Amino acid sequence: MLVSPDAVPTMTFDWGSIKWFVTPARIPGAGSTLGEVIVNPGKGHARHNHPNAEEIIYVISGEGMQMVDDGEPFPIREGDTVHIPAGAYHSTFNRTWRTLRLLVTYTPGGEEKALEGAPDYCLHEAGVIAEWRQA
Numbered sequence: 001m002l003v004s005p006d007a008v009p010t011m012t013f014d015w016g017s018i019k020w021f022v023t024p025a026r027i028p029g030a031g032s033t034l035g036e037v038i039v040n041p042g043k044g045h046a047r048h049n050h051p052n053a054e055e056i057i058y059v060i061s062g063e064g065m066q067m068v069d070d071g072e073p074f075p076i077r078e079g080d081t082v083h084i085p086a087g088a089y090h091s092t093f094n095r096t097w098r099t100l101r102l103l104v105t106y107t108p109g110g111e112e113k114a115l116e117g118a119p120d121y122c123l124h125e126a127g128v129i130a131e132w133r134q135a
Contacts, residue, residue, distance in 0.1 A: 001027060005036075012130045014120040015043035016099075024109040033109035039064060039100040040132065044093030050114070053106040055084040057092070062100035065093045 003021045011018040020026070020035035033053075039045070039062075047067070057066070059080045065073040069088040076082060076092075084090045094100040106112065115121060124130045 003027075007126050009126050010124040010128070010130050011115060012122045012124060013045070013115075013118060015045050016040045016094075017130055018104075018112075018115070020112050022109070023112055025113070031108055033104075033106040033112050035104055035112065036060070037102040037104050039092060039094040039102070041094055041097045041099065045091060047089050047091040049087055049089045050084075050106060050111040051087050053108055053111045054086045055090070055111075056105045056107075057082040057084070058103040060101040060103055062094065062098050063096050064100045065095055067091045 005019055005021070008019050008021060008026070011020070016037065016039040018035050018037050020033060022030050022032065022034040024030045024033070044064070057076075059076050059078050061078050063075065063077045066076045066082050067073040068082065068084055068090045073093070092100070092102070122130075
């Protein structure tokens, strides 16, 4: 099954955006989740965990700082892969002026639903381009 980025909604937050291409709710029979995460310059997401799923982060482009399991943050850059065990607290921060683009998976899938409870969550329907404005 082909999934085009223009055919899926975009989640936005104060720190960036996410497009989930494969999720168990969207693709019949899918057991994992796959999406692209964009972390805006100078932004990052708060420390959190996924009690029931492991996460894998692949850095498509950009640079940032990654914390896993409350350890010391370490640099990540294009080509790096980070494994986050189920239940491990983690956070990602973009320390540069360029966007940080990540490919993210959850196994098993479904953890993306928790993001809908974030206070800065906004869903943009497929085909709508999200805009950021300076405050």
